[in-house]
Amino acid sequence: MRSMNSRHAGFTMIELIVVIVILGILAATALPKFVNVRTEAETAAVQGIAGAATSAMNLNYAGCLVSDNAVASGKCARVNLCTDTPGLMQGGLDTTIYALAPDTAGSDIGATNGVSALCRVTKTVGSASYSATYTGISAGN
Numbered sequence: 001m002r003s004m005n006s007r008h009a010g011f012t013m014i015e016l017i018v019v020i021v022i023l024g025i026l027a028a029t030a031l032p033k034f035v036n037v038r039t040e041a042e043t044a045a046v047q048g049i050a051g052a053a054t055s056a057m058n059l060n061y062a063g064c065l066v067s068d069n070a071v072a073s074g075k076c077a078r079v080n081l082c083t084d085t086p087g088l089m090q091g092g093l094d095t096t097i098y099a100l101a102p103d104t105a106g107s108d109i110g111a112t113n114g115v116s117a118l119c120r121v122t123k124t125v126g127s128a129s130y131s132a133t134y135t136g137i138s139a140g141n
Contacts, residue, residue, distance in 0.1 A: 042130045046123050049098055050132035053121060056088035057137045061114070064139035069113050071140045078140035081108050082119035085136065098123050109136045 057079065064076035071078050077087055082100050086093035093100075102108045103118035110117065115138045122131040 039128070042123065042125060042128070043132075046098075046121055046130045047132045049093065049121050049123075050134040052089060053085045053093075053100075053119070053136075054134040056085065056090075057135060060088045061137040061139045064113070069140055076140045079109065079136065079138050080111050080141065082117075082136050084109075085119065103133050109138045111138060111141045113139055113141050
């Protein structure tokens with residue numbers, strides 16, 4: 001038989017409440033830091049697309065210079081507009097997610113080979129909009 005002096009092991013209600021309060025305070029202080037991560041991630045994604053677009057434009061322009069601006073599959077593509085960018089990028093660009101346009105209204109790249117202009121890539125998520133600029137270079141004209 002057990003003796004009457006045996007103790008039950010476990011936590012008291014006060015100890016459990018104190019632990020829950022401490023966890024609540026930690027969660028409340030950490031939550032704002034995690035909320036801001038989405039904004040930073042979307043901004044970084046758009047900047048990555050802008051960097052890839054700049055590289056694609058430069059590679060296409062170099063390929064067109066080598067081929068004397070003669071349009072040739074895999075070497076030189078005709079570029080007059082900022083919206084010509086997806087055809088230059090490896091794997092293309094999903095234009096249902098990213099919108100391409102001239103950085104300044106009405107001033108697209110143009111049809112003179114070697115002319116550059118700023119283009120803008122934009123991604124809209126809900127009511128938030130993220131954008132970055134890249135340099136477009138006309139080629140193959």
